[in-house]
Amino acid sequence: MSEVPVTHILFLSTALFFIGMYGLFTRRNMITMLMAVELILNSVNINFVAFNKFLYPGKLDGVFFTIFIITIAAAEAAVAIAIIINLYRSHNSIDVEGAEELKY
């Protein structure tokens, strides 16, 4: 074996995706749930770049999708943190179990 097969990179991104899913299922703190979502988005990016490099090396589509996902993830994180800080101001905690009414 002289080269890493494509499937091993896909196994890596699958494992990272389900680590993120585990974090999203067990955590109830909004900041840690946001971290789990970031891990999930990163696993998708690894998949796009790996498919682009090993299966379709003549095109650049996977690289562009990765760039756009990174951009949207940055916007999403900024909006999420603004919401978290506003929730902390009105509820004094950022636990999702405590935020169940639509208007405070």
Place this chain on the structure above:
Amino acid sequence: MNASVIIFYCIAAFILLTGIVAVSSRKIFRSAIALLFSLTGIAGLYFWMDVNFIAAVQIIVYVGGIVVLIIFSIFLTQKSGEEMPKPPTTRVVFSWLAVLAGLGLIYRLISEYGFNKISSQPFNVEVSEIGNQMLSTTEHGYVLPFEAVSMLLLAAMIGCIVIALKSKPETK
């Protein structure tokens, strides 16, 4: 077994270990630092795959931007020395079951399909090539999503400011 293969497995083990620490540590600051190392490891994986531009963007946006933002919001909202409460055992057990079932299913699908390499032409991602294709209006150009994302970023910026503004005392 050459050096490139060994480097790949080292990077993969590093990403997965720090990722597990990031989702399971009960000290929130420790889990943020583990997330930082995991994202740096993913940037290393992009360097290993020869996509230097994506690796640089990953370091600048994720490690330099999002993780710093998360650490600031931890400082603003948490007592970072304290441990978070343990999740209930039933939730942990059912999360493990769901995650392992999904992992087994996807593992089986990927290993059965195999993904053989179709073509063996060299993969070169010059930054000039990315820039030309990003702003071209021909068939494979990406100028429309580029403009849409610029509008999205503007809307997100204004939205963040409006959401995080202090509400007036009489409306509270």
